[in-house]
Amino acid sequence: MTAHDPALDLTPAPGAAPFGRMVAAQAGAELRAMLRNGEQLLLTLVIPVLLLAGFSLAPLIDVGGGRRVDFLVPGVLALAVMSTAFTGQAIATGFERRYGVLKRLGATPLSRSGLMLAKTTAVVGVEAIQAAVIVVVGLALGWRPQGSFLGAALLVVVGTAAFTGLGLLMAGTLRAEATLAAANLVYLVLLGAGGVVFPLSKFPESVRPVLELLPISALTGGLRSVLAQGAGLPLVPLAVLAVWAVLSLGLVSRTFRWE
Amino acid sequence: MNARRRRAAPSPGRTHLRPGPGGTVPKLVAMDSPAVEIVDLVKRYGGTTAVDGLTLRARRGAVTAVLGPNGAGKTSTVEICEGFRAPDAGTVRVLGLDPATPGLRPRIGVMLQAGGVPPAMRCAEWLRLVARFYAHPLPPQALLDRLGLADHARTPYRRLSGGQQQRLSLAAAVVGRPELVFLDEPTAGLDPQARHACWDLVGELRTAGVSVVLTTHHMDEAERLADHVVIIDRGRVVAEGTPATLTGAERQLRFRARPGLGLEELLNALPTGSAAKESPAGHYIIEGQVGPELLATVTAWCAAEGVTADDLSIERRTLEDVFLELTGRELR
Numbered sequence: 070m071t072a073h074d075p076a077l078d079l080t081p082a083p084g085a086a087p088f089g090r091m092v093a094a095q096a097g098a099e100l101r102a103m104l105r106n107g108e109q110l111l112l113t114l115v116i117p118v119l120l121l122a123g124f125s126l127a128p129l130i131d132v133g134g135g136r137r138v139d140f141l142v143p144g145v146l147a148l149a150v151m152s153t154a155f156t157g158q159a160i161a162t163g164f165e166r167r168y169g170v171l172k173r174l175g176a177t178p179l180s181r182s183g184l185m186l187a188k189t190t191a192v193v194g195v196e197a198i199q200a201a202v203i204v205v206v207g208l209a210l211g212w213r214p215q216g217s218f219l220g221a222a223l224l225v226v227v228g229t230a231a232f233t234g235l236g237l238l239m240a241g242t243l244r245a246e247a248t249l250a251a252a253n254l255v256y257l258v259l260l261g262a263g264g265v266v267f268p269l270s271k272f273p274e275s276v277r278p279v280l281e282l283l284p285i286s287a288l289t290g291g292l293r294s295v296l297a298q299g300a301g302l303p304l305v306p307l308a309v310l311a312v313w314a315v316l317s318l319g320l321v322s323r324t325f326r327w328e
Numbered sequence: 329m330n331a332r333r334r335r336a337a338p339s340p341g342r343t344h345l346r347p348g349p350g351g352t353v354p355k356l357v358a359m360d361s362p363a364v365e366i367v368d369l370v371k372r373y374g375g376t377t378a379v380d381g382l383t384l385r386a387r388r389g390a391v392t393a394v395l396g397p398n399g400a401g402k403t404s405t406v407e408i409c410e411g412f413r414a415p416d417a418g419t420v421r422v423l424g425l426d427p428a429t430p431g432l433r434p435r436i437g438v439m440l441q442a443g444g445v446p447p448a449m450r451c452a453e454w455l456r457l458v459a460r461f462y463a464h465p466l467p468p469q470a471l472l473d474r475l476g477l478a479d480h481a482r483t484p485y486r487r488l489s490g491g492q493q494q495r496l497s498l499a500a501a502v503v504g505r506p507e508l509v510f511l512d513e514p515t516a517g518l519d520p521q522a523r524h525a526c527w528d529l530v531g532e533l534r535t536a537g538v539s540v541v542l543t544t545h546h547m548d549e550a551e552r553l554a555d556h557v558v559i560i561d562r563g564r565v566v567a568e569g570t571p572a573t574l575t576g577a578e579r580q581l582r583f584r585a586r587p588g589l590g591l592e593e594l595l596n597a598l599p600t601g602s603a604a605k606e607s608p609a610g611h612y613i614i615e616g617q618v619g620p621e622l623l624a625t626v627t628a629w630c631a632a633e634g635v636t637a638d639d640l641s642i643e644r645r646t647l648e649d650v651f652l653e654l655t656g657r658e659l660r
Contacts, residue, residue, distance in 0.1 A: 077470050079536035082505040084463030085434040094460035098453070105448060165446065173444030176410055177461045177504075178434040 085178030092187045095179055099191035103157060104198075112152045112256070113199055118206055121145045124266050125210045132268055135297065142207040142214070143292035144265040146221075147228065149199040151285055154192050154229045156256045159236035162188075163248035166240060171327045181327075192229060200225075215299035221292055223302070227310040228288040234317025235284070241325035259285040264293075284313045361424030363388045363508050363539035364409055369418035371404045371563075378404040380563035381418070386556070391530060391540040393554035395547060395647060401563035402543035403441055406512050409541070410438050423508060434462060437506035439497045441513050447486035451477055454485065455499050462504035471499045475525060490517040498526060502533065509533060511542040515549060527553060547647035551575075559651055566654045575645045581614040581626060583637035594629045598622065607652070618642055 085091070103109055124130055125138040132140040165171050174184060204212075239255075240248050261267065263285030269277055280286050291306030364386040371379040379401040386392035394402050407413045408420055411427040425432050445454050452472060459465035472478045475495040480488060488496065494517060501509055511530070515523045530553050533540055544550055550557045551571045558568040567574060587609040594614075595604050602616030614626055623642075630637045 077466060077474055077532075079466070079502065079505065079533050079538060081435075081507040081536070081538055082464040083435040083507055086461055086463055091461050094457055098449070098457050101453075102446060102448060168445070168447060169440055169443035170446050172412060173438070173440055173500075175412065176433065176436070176438035177458060179461050180430065 088183060091179045092183050092190065095174075095184060095187035096190035096194070099188055100194050102161070103153075103191060103195050106161075109157050109161070112156055113149060113195060114202060117145045117149045117152065117199065117203060120148070120266055121203060121206055122210065130266060130268075131271070136211070136213075138207060138210045138212045139297045140268070140293065141266065142203065142212045143221075143296045144289045145203055145207075146200060146225070146296075147263075147285060147288040147292055148260060148265045149203060150196055150225055150228050150288060151232050151259060152256065153195045153199065154232035155236040156252045157195075157236075158188065158192060158233055159239045159252040160249050162237055162240035163243065163245040163252075166327065167245035175327055189229075189233065192233060196225065196229065214296050216295035216297075217301070220295045220300075220302050224288060224291045224295065224307060224310070227307060227314060228284065228291075231284045231310045231313035231317060234314055234321055237321045237325060238317050241321060259283060262286075264289040282309060284310055287313075361421060362386055363390075363423060364392070364541055365419075365421045366405065366409070367419045369405065369408065369420060370416045371401070371408060371413065372416050378563055379408075379415075382560065382563060382565055384558045384565055384568065386539065386541050388539050389534070389537050390555040391534050391542070391553050392556045392558065393550035394541065394543045394558050394560060395545065395550045395651070396543075396560040397545055400560045402545075402560060403512055404563075405560075406510050406541065406543055410436070410510055434504065435507045437501035437504060437509040439501035439509070439511045439514055441516070444497060445485040445493070445500075447484065449485050450482050451485065451488060451492070451496055452481035454496065455503060458500045459503045464505055466503050466505060468499075468503060471503055474529070475499050476522070491519055491522045494518055495522060495526070498529065502529070502538075506538065508539040508541070511540065513543055513545070515544070515546065523549075547651070551647055557647065559647070559654065561651075561655045567650060571647065574647060574650050579618040579642055579644055580649075581618050581622065581640070581642050583612050583626075583630075583640040584610055585612060585630065585633075585635045585637055586610065589633055589635065593632075594626065597625050597629060612637075613649075615645075 086094075103113075121138075121141050125141055128137075130137070162171075171184075175181070179187075204214075207214075236252065239251060243251060259265075262272070262280055263283050264280070265285065269280055269286060269290070272280060281290065287306040287309035291303040291310070294300040294303045294306070362385045364384070366382060366384050369379050369382045370377070382401065382405060384392075384394070394405065396402050404413065408415050409422050409427055411422075411429075411432070414428075420427055422432060423435060449457075452468060455468040455472060459468050469478070472481055475498065477492060477495055477499065480492055483492075485493060485496070494514065498511065498514055501511065514530070515526050518526060527549070530540055530542070534555075542549075542553070554571060556568065557571055557574055559566050559574070587606065589606070589612070591604045591606065591612075595602065598604065598614070599617060599622070602614065602622070604612065604614045606612050614622065616622060627637065
């Protein structure tokens with residue numbers, strides 16, 4: 070046996086760290102992982118900013134009256150929330166399950182609720198960075214925000230819950246590769262059909278009621294009515310998002326497989 | 329100085345040994361329970377029975393090796409103890425508790441057979457993260473130094489070699505200063521140097537009073553590390569004991585020669601109670617009172633057969649021989 074390293078006292082001294090410290094450590098790791106991941110940054114920052122700048126400057130879309138940038142900023146904010154809470158979380162969690170990371174973390178004192186809280190904290194952290202960048206770019210493009218910040222923040226929080234639930238639902242049931250493909254596909258479909266850059270009024274009357282029930286449409290519509298039209302709390306979009314959140318998170322808690 | 333600091337360090341795992349107000353040592357039921365106690369465990373996956381009525385007990389403060397070929401049910405058994413899987417039948421107690429008990433998590437360290445680390449996570453980053461989940465962790469840097477990972481502290485997990493990944497997983501299993509460590513094939517894929525570093529660490533864990541349960545299909549590892557060896561095959565315990573009791577005091581004489589020699593004549597010449605067999609072809613094993621007389625008988629018989637005994641040696645039985653005898657199959 071080699072000489073003892075005085076710094077390594079292996080005598081048992083078990084004990085969990087305080088809950089807050091565990092969550093903060095895991096949230097920090099999740100946040101670093103998200104900011105380090107190039108493909109994810111493309112989805113979360115580059116695409117939203119390009120869409121905002123491109124469609125604001127070039128008269129490619131008819132936003133049905135009003136200034137293009139005032140229409141676009143709320144939609145792009147909603148897209149940013151979806152990209153992080155849904156697409157990013159679905160893909161990352163799918164691969165964490167595949168690589169046994171969720172299993173290994175399950176053997177530490179960090180509880181499942183602690184892990185969920187850490188993931189949520191990291192998602193909100195990335196969303197804050199996204200919102201800051203989008204707001205700065207929007208203001209530079211002449212965006213004039215209306216309405217209450219709190220109303221918009223509430224929509225973002227409930228929207229984040231709904232999209233996280235849907236992302237985890239996908240990650241918990243599909244294989245990692247299938248999740249990767251499906252999450253990107255859903256992102257593209259919802260980008261096109263959720264009123265992000267193309268107004269829902271451009272779609273046929275027959276499909277519009279269905280499209281309005283999509284979580285992305287509820288979030289873009291809600292944010293637009295607050296930030297572009299200065300409405301108070303948009304109750305219908307908020308209710309739609311809340312229903313998606315309750316359904317998806319409820320299903321996640323029943324079906325999610327950690328391995 | 330270090331020793332003093334060590335004694336002063338808070339050690340909740342042993343607080344119940346500290347004398348109480350009247351100088352008496354308060355007795356805790358949990359202390360009497362074994363590190364792991366499994367009775368009649370059954371685990372099925374679809375139509376396959378992976379664990380089939382397995383019973384074993386791992387003592388506190390000892391190294392218990394679960395030895396068996398691939399597919400014997402080692403990993404299933406360990407993962408049930410770790411709380412990852414639920415048994416289909418039987419009872420499992422870890423430190424006296426149901427493996428699903430959340431309070432157990434801080435007290436056990438786990439090394440999975442593979443993976444468990446995000447591929448982009450840097451080596452030191454992962455160990456620091458895991459350390460922050462515990463109240464009194466080992467200093468991550470010291471552990472990295474000890475396991476030869478200091479030069480790779482900033483390397484992402486996916487770019488570590490297989491052996492480095494194994495060592496990082498081992499470091500993460502012990503960083504929280506657990507009472508009980510589960511190591512699932514800790515030295516699989518390690519080069520000899522890293523394997524010895526791992527063995528040394530397991531030895532030190534034992535010296536420090538940590539209970540260790542490890543799985544392996546290397547009999548040399550089990551012989552070298554374990555206080556108690558449990559040999560399992562097809563989901564059942566086929567033998568258990570200390571390496572010495574399992575291999576027995578008996579020695580054996582081995583040699584190589586041309587295959588297919590008739591052993592009857594040799595057996596007639598040997599003292600009663602001896603045994604002779606050819607396994608595998610061309611490898612001969614003679615068991616019994618191995619001494620000068622037996623050696624003379626064997627060499628005389630070789631001369632009569634007109635063969636030269638190659639690589640003639642007198643050895644103790646190995647765990648591999650025990651396994652082969654019990655199951656009729658090779659360990660690997």
